[in-house]
Amino acid sequence: MLGPGGSGFLRMTFLSDLPRGRYDAIVVGSGAAGGMSALVLARAGARVLMLEAGRRYDPTSETPMFDLSRDAPLRAVQTPEKAFGYYDATVDGGWTAPGEPYTTAPGSDFRWYRARMLGGRTNHWGRVAVRFGPYDFTGRTRDGLGQDWPIRYEDLAPYYDRAEALIGVFGSMDEVENAPASPPGVLQPPPAPRAYELFVKAGCTALGIPCLPTHCAVLTRPLGDRPACFYATACRRGCAIGANFQSPTVLLPPALATGRLDILTDAMAVEVVVDGAGRAEGVRYVDKRDRREAVVTARATILAAGALDTTRILLCSRNARFPDGLANGSGQLGRNLVDSPSTTVRAQFPALEGMPPYNEDGASLAHLYMPWWGHAAQARGELDFARGYHVEFFSDRIRLPDANIGAYAALAGGVGPALKRRLREVYGTVVNLSARGEMIANAASYCELDPEVRDTWGVPVLRFHFGWGEQELALVAHANRTLRALVERLGGRVLSGGDPDPAKAVSVGGQIIHEAGTARMGRDPASSVVDPFGQAWEVPNLFLSDAAVFASAPHKNPTLTVLALAWRNAEHVAQRLGSGSL
């Protein structure tokens, strides 16, 4: 296995003139789903071609780990071109991507975060790696809403185990209802909580809210050739030492080391090409460097481009046989679009003023979080919403200050020596408490091809329709009440957020970047796009392996489930390739 020090990249082959017909599988996308699909298939002996729409990207050589905000334009503050700040590991993307617009229908608001780079959004992501629980696969059976998954937690559990062991996840073994523990020996020990986290936890305990170690894809112990975290610099810059999970440092090097993976970057997949018999021949793509189109072929095609890009490619794969998009006989393609409804309360806690300063960087992520605790109250009929939410909370002091630290001046007030003294007192006493909830798919939230707008490559763009339902607003209202009560119990004051009107407090659709559901899996071809292994019902050698296939999306961060599902699906594809049934 190649180490994270860059050797894998030095040996990476980028082919511009590919031999035709020598691939067993094409994988579109190089992020969590694509990287895992390619790794599992290549290790199983399949010859794999990966298409990535973005450029080649190497975290080991491109990540300015310790560089100060002062060294970056505008002290590294967020801009329309770097939506999470100058040093964030998002290339050619953000809420807008150059040359690739999307549109929203009148009355709808939706944002779509993209990254056009090797590894996609795994370079930037929040690294929260939690399992879905047993209830999350059987929502409709439990409360009559939405759709059950065609698989159960037990089907995915072995792949969660393997994914956690492969990428490295820290967390605790606490037993929480519907938040399953991992088998012994799988998780790495969590880092010590920071003082403000222990402070908030004490408030949680008083209110009966659990507050436990987060599960995050960061190494606290060496794993293979990857060293443990050294507890400095933000994960979202990317990790040059490979101590967190990013596809380009964790999945792609071992996949390339098999010698059976080729990667084409700057290759924007446009459509799945289908033969006369209705089988996928391969993928037509645009080489973004010279704008030329080409077709690559393989025995099986796996779309793992991210839920919405995967959906877009299928919608664009229209022909006489599939006039409404490929594999869309059910009419469900693009439907059931969900994201996590969220509300954030920013609060200041006088009780923390005067705390002796110390290094709070830690893993740059929340070490503690609040898993959903309301199952019993729901069972008693005490809540006016189904499903649940969890709370992530963090201080501004866990990361190197950027220009946003200027906001503390207004908080402190005044000018001169008094302002300077007051700033020292309040810095580190502000905590952002962010609730992330589950959305039930609704008929008004979906995406389709815009009838007029095309991107710079001439490809129709997505148009979004989106609206939160009563369920989500009731959930957000509950979260606001909870967070305000917690702030009050801790003697704090709310600085912003938590508007009592949930319609004003709730995040914009897509803003949490947990979009899912637009090509859902099921047992019935009449109501789903793919089968329980991601195989398109109507195209036997076409598979989907990202969050598009989620039959529902709980409040839990989706990436670990994307990895586990991709592993399970790719294993299935590899078996089918091996048995000659594809």
Added chain:
Amino acid sequence: VSAQAGTRMDRRATLRWIAAAGAVLAAAPRVVAEAGVGARTYGFDPDLLAPTVPWDLTLDDRRRALVAALADWILPEDARSPAPSTLGIADFVDEWVSAPYPAQAGDRGVILDGLAWVEAEALRRSGVGFAEAPPAQRDAVLGELAGAGSGAPPSFLERLRFLVAAGFYTTPEGMADIGYRGNEALLGDYPGPPPEALAFLRRALAALDLRADDLGP
């Protein structure tokens, strides 16, 4: 407030300078209206290892000196940290208000209007610009600026304080002052809060009648 380096101006020159503020505003950098356009922005894939500021700085020497003087008034030098003017605060504010992004362009008008107000107020009180005014008159101008119901443009002081704090507390000196202690690679496990922080926390929780069970013995 210390007098800052800058071009000395007489009354007529100061009046011309104030009048020019409007013209400068009209010449504000083009704002990015749509992703992917705007040649003077740093783009969607800037070199993170060798950052550059691709847009031109636009403040003249006199405005930069005024920014520096106001910054030193907002966050004055003390035993823990130096004056912002010694840490390049004028460069940062100039870079910010000259930047071709919507948020920064929004600050540009506020800051330029406010700087012009300071000059005009100094002129009204002392017959010369802020830099040339006697210390007592400068203090009077600043007192007016800081006071409630001042005639200064709305949000000028708030935005300037934001920028001065942003520029100052992102320097090593400023980070040390405010108590940011990270960005250092650690060997071994993350240690968590030191004993003195835990002792402080224990007292804080007791004052709130909260249990400190998770803090250890």
